[in-house]
Amino acid sequence: MAARIITVTSGKGGVGKTTTTANLAVALAMANQKVVCLDADIGLRNLDVVLGLENRIVYDVVDVVEGRCRVRQAMIRDKRLPELYLIPAAQTRDKSAVSPSDMIRLCEELSSEVDFILIDSPAGIERGFKNALAAADTVLVVTNPEVSAVRDADRIIGLVEAEEKGPAKLILNRMNFGMVKRGDMLAPEDILDLLAIELIGIVPEDEHVLISTNRGMPVALDPTSRAGIAFHNISRRLQGETVPFMDMDEKSSFFSKLGKLFGPGGN
Amino acid sequence: MVDRVSNGIQIKGTRDGLMVTLDEKIAWETLKESLLAQMSERAAFFQGAKVVLEIGNRVITGEQLGKLKDDLAAIGISFWAVLSQSAATEESAQTLGLATRIHTRPVERTGSKSLDSYLEGEQAIFLRKTLRSGFKVASHGHIVILGDVNPGAEIIAGGSIIVWGRLRGIAHAGAEGNEDAVVCALDLSPTQLRIADYVSISPQRKGKTQPEVAYIENQQVVAEPWVIKEH
Numbered sequence: 001m002a003a004r005i006i007t008v009t010s011g012k013g014g015v016g017k018t019t020t021t022a023n024l025a026v027a028l029a030m031a032n033q034k035v036v037c038l039d040a041d042i043g044l045r046n047l048d049v050v051l052g053l054e055n056r057i058v059y060d061v062v063d064v065v066e067g068r069c070r071v072r073q074a075m076i077r078d079k080r081l082p083e084l085y086l087i088p089a090a091q092t093r094d095k096s097a098v099s100p101s102d103m104i105r106l107c108e109e110l111s112s113e114v115d116f117i118l119i120d121s122p123a124g125i126e127r128g129f130k131n132a133l134a135a136a137d138t139v140l141v142v143t144n145p146e147v148s149a150v151r152d153a154d155r156i157i158g159l160v161e162a163e164e165k166g167p168a169k170l171i172l173n174r175m176n177f178g179m180v181k182r183g184d185m186l187a188p189e190d191i192l193d194l195l196a197i198e199l200i201g202i203v204p205e206d207e208h209v210l211i212s213t214n215r216g217m218p219v220a221l222d223p224t225s226r227a228g229i230a231f232h233n234i235s236r237r238l239q240g241e242t243v244p245f246m247d248m249d250e251k252s253s254f255f256s257k258l259g260k261l262f263g264p265g266g267n
Numbered sequence: 268m269v270d271r272v273s274n275g276i277q278i279k280g281t282r283d284g285l286m287v288t289l290d291e292k293i294a295w296e297t298l299k300e301s302l303l304a305q306m307s308e309r310a311a312f313f314q315g316a317k318v319v320l321e322i323g324n325r326v327i328t329g330e331q332l333g334k335l336k337d338d339l340a341a342i343g344i345s346f347w348a349v350l351s352q353s354a355a356t357e358e359s360a361q362t363l364g365l366a367t368r369i370h371t372r373p374v375e376r377t378g379s380k381s382l383d384s385y386l387e388g389e390q391a392i393f394l395r396k397t398l399r400s401g402f403k404v405a406s407h408g409h410i411v412i413l414g415d416v417n418p419g420a421e422i423i424a425g426g427s428i429i430v431w432g433r434l435r436g437i438a439h440a441g442a443e444g445n446e447d448a449v450v451c452a453l454d455l456s457p458t459q460l461r462i463a464d465y466v467s468i469s470p471q472r473k474g475k476t477q478p479e480v481a482y483i484e485n486q487q488v489v490a491e492p493w494v495i496k497e498h
Contacts, residue, residue: 151400154417158399196397
């Protein structure tokens, strides 16, 4: 069976593309899917760091494209999840080392061997983005509830449509529902209203994400964390399941009720 | 594209290309010079256009037509058909390989007049889509968008702009100096609004949105709610 090829992109940097790619890969692998992550951010790789596989890199995507090794040799197998692989980006080269047709060829080769290919796109709309988009059959656009991130997401969605890869699906990352309630953050409805594409997941702001990222242990490995649950939900939606959206409101009011029970100051 | 009539030359965009109608009372050489001047002035716009020349009863020699064909070709415009009531002119056009009949638009016989209730209208472009950040639509005529215009998108029209949706990007109507141009939207909240040479920034909206129209009044851009007029 041919693999699903999913590109995670955003336009703006720092909104959580790499974290999303890593966590979706982990969540899919935990659901017994065979997954390969492909880091398309050549020159600024860090998917390997987030997955905790940095010290095992021997060959990278540029070595594969330039014929210095076979694809299998560049696939690093994750020790925690045997169905999860990473093909790292090269660090000493730049985006021009790979072309969109190289990416298509590489994904075609991988397609028969795995269930999912997740491509981590670099920020920006130039060559690296085009490389990451070339082979995709599904595009996930990650954004934060910030005006600038939403603006860039809008641009990216337009470019994805222009490449006839659309309609892209949206992941709202780092949502802080307390702030939305106080009117200090863009509400999901406002963002969806503007971007007008299908929402596939909302990931709440969760400090576990940063902690786990720094340790190279994606948060999805811990299915009790709120962000981890959100990534597992997205992975299930990608596999065709209908999963209701986490009711963040319910959760926070639950906590605030707890807070009230235990006196002021708690939340 | 808006119809233009100047110096006895009317230029109209049709399915068959640019329909150029020449006033019979003005000398051929004068018309030819001003036609070439008009077209080369906006060469970028007319580039690649196909021209149909409507010259009425006037008799034009093959040599005259040939010269015009060469001059137009030099500025990237192809001259492909001549509509004339003169058999001699048709003959000279045919020897040059120019068409003398076009299918979709029969030659209007002199003297025939269109009904008073029939309006030609003006040229506009229509787009049914959401214009996202980084996208731009430009036209010498009017622009009609059925969809939203998001922040970071731009619309530039020689004529007016109508957005059946939210206008939150940049809109420039009357970009070629037409101060009568207007901008209408169901939700008029552009990042910036320009009409001809006037620029304005939308004030922060209070209350609920409603359709609005913006135009120039006393040298400034004003916007007011669109009300259905009682006639």
